[in-house]
Amino acid sequence: MISLWKLYALFFKMGIFTFGGGYAMLPILKSEAVEKHKWISEEELLNYYSIGQCTPGIIAVNAASFIGYKLHGIWGLISATMGVISPSLLIIILIAALLSNYMDNQYLQWAFGGIRISVIALIISTVIDMWKKGIKSLRGYIIFVIAGILLWCFNLSAIFIVILAAVSGFIPNFRSKKQ
Amino acid sequence: MIYLLLFWEFFQIGLFAVGGGLVTVPFLFDLSEKYAWFTSQELTDMIAISQSTPGPVGINMATFAGYKTASIGGALVATLSEVLPSMIVVYFIAEILNKWRENIYVNKVLEAIRPAVLALILFAGWNIAKITIIDYKSAIILFILLIAMRLYKTSAIFYIIISAIIGVALKI
Numbered sequence: 001m002i003s004l005w006k007l008y009a010l011f012f013k014m015g016i017f018t019f020g021g022g023y024a025m026l027p028i029l030k031s032e033a034v035e036k037h038k039w040i041s042e043e044e045l046l047n048y049y050s051i052g053q054c055t056p057g058i059i060a061v062n063a064a065s066f067i068g069y070k071l072h073g074i075w076g077l078i079s080a081t082m083g084v085i086s087p088s089l090l091i092i093i094l095i096a097a098l099l100s101n102y103m104d105n106q107y108l109q110w111a112f113g114g115i116r117i118s119v120i121a122l123i124i125s126t127v128i129d130m131w132k133k134g135i136k137s138l139r140g141y142i143i144f145v146i147a148g149i150l151l152w153c154f155n156l157s158a159i160f161i162v163i164l165a166a167v168s169g170f171i172p173n174f175r176s177k178k179q
Numbered sequence: 180m181i182y183l184l185l186f187w188e189f190f191q192i193g194l195f196a197v198g199g200g201l202v203t204v205p206f207l208f209d210l211s212e213k214y215a216w217f218t219s220q221e222l223t224d225m226i227a228i229s230q231s232t233p234g235p236v237g238i239n240m241a242t243f244a245g246y247k248t249a250s251i252g253g254a255l256v257a258t259l260s261e262v263l264p265s266m267i268v269v270y271f272i273a274e275i276l277n278k279w280r281e282n283i284y285v286n287k288v289l290e291a292i293r294p295a296v297l298a299l300i301l302f303a304g305w306n307i308a309k310i311t312i313i314d315y316k317s318a319i320i321l322f323i324l325l326i327a328m329r330l331y332k333t334s335a336i337f338y339i340i341i342s343a344i345i346g347v348a349l350k351i
Contacts, residue, residue, distance in 0.1 A: 016234070019231070019233060024307075027335040031336070046296055051272060055272060058265065069269065085262060089242050092228075096247065097246075103227065114347070116307055118342030121338070122328065127300055136290070144295070151298060165295035170284075
């Protein structure tokens with residue numbers, strides 16, 4: 001069993017390499033928590049993101065809390081969350097206190113330009129990887145397409161789309177009834 | 180007592196901002212109007228910096244706003260108060276999920292949400308792409324990175340480091 005300190009350290013590392021919102025963290029969680037350490041399955045990770053979408057707070061923190069809880073109960077939840085927020089605390093305080101012209105640094109700007117491109121590629125690649133675990137039936141395809149239309153064409157909020165999808169889970173499956 | 184006030188305000192943000200870091204932005208603008216902690220112009224700068232520093236953007240913004248208000252103590256109080264509600268809520272949900280893991284309805288709902296979440300994830304990528312993939316150079320790098328990721332499945336962190344180097348080398 002992994003120690004609480006190790007858990008803290010690993011989430012600290014994941015926090016450092018998260019650039020952007022919670023979704024930018026998904027590829028990192030997938031490669032570290034699912035593939036490298038095998039703490040959780042892909043389905044569980046998707047579940048955490050699903051639930052994290054409609055519960056209060058920052059999605060990255062919600063996902064870290066879920067994983068920490070699964071590994072070590074309440075203390076795991078606390079270590080993982082503290083791990084994921086610690087880099088922000090250190091780095092932002094440093095920037096706010098000392099580097100007020102942080103954004104003017106041309107080299108950093110270029111580095112972040114590159115990182116943003118890789119975040120897009122990582123997100124696409126992660127969705128491809130998770131496709132099989134996420135969409136298992138015709139119903140899944142339909143939900144994906146409708147969710148996509150609602151997002152791209154109508155810009156509906158994420159929580160509304162998640163609730164709509166949850167409700168659609170109760171629509172009976174006509175195909176399986178025939179069998 | 181500034182710390183108590185910070186705790187109260189950021190606890191509320193953590194409790195009522197549902198759907199991730201950027202959802203907290205309007206709450207922070209409310210704070211800039213309600214108190215003299217920071218101006219809306221300062222907040223706009225903080226958001227920009229938070230998006231291009233390591234760490235989840237929601238946490239970065241809370242730390243930044245807390246620091247502007249009451250220095251290091253403020254940064255700690257604001258950040259911890261903002262994550263406290265999610266920790267409590269996740270704790271209870273995780274307990275419930277454990278008990279109801281085998282429940283057919285819970286599984287049906289989760290199975291129905293997963294495809295929608297995949298769409299949400301892609302949409303998040305699309306929103307980054309809109310402001311990032313602006314010319315042939317960035318489009319070609321995206322394409323090459325994506326092919327590399329499909330062929331060589333290594334850690335996401337590796338690709339983030341490599342892409343930072345590419346960014347500096349090619350002056351993206």
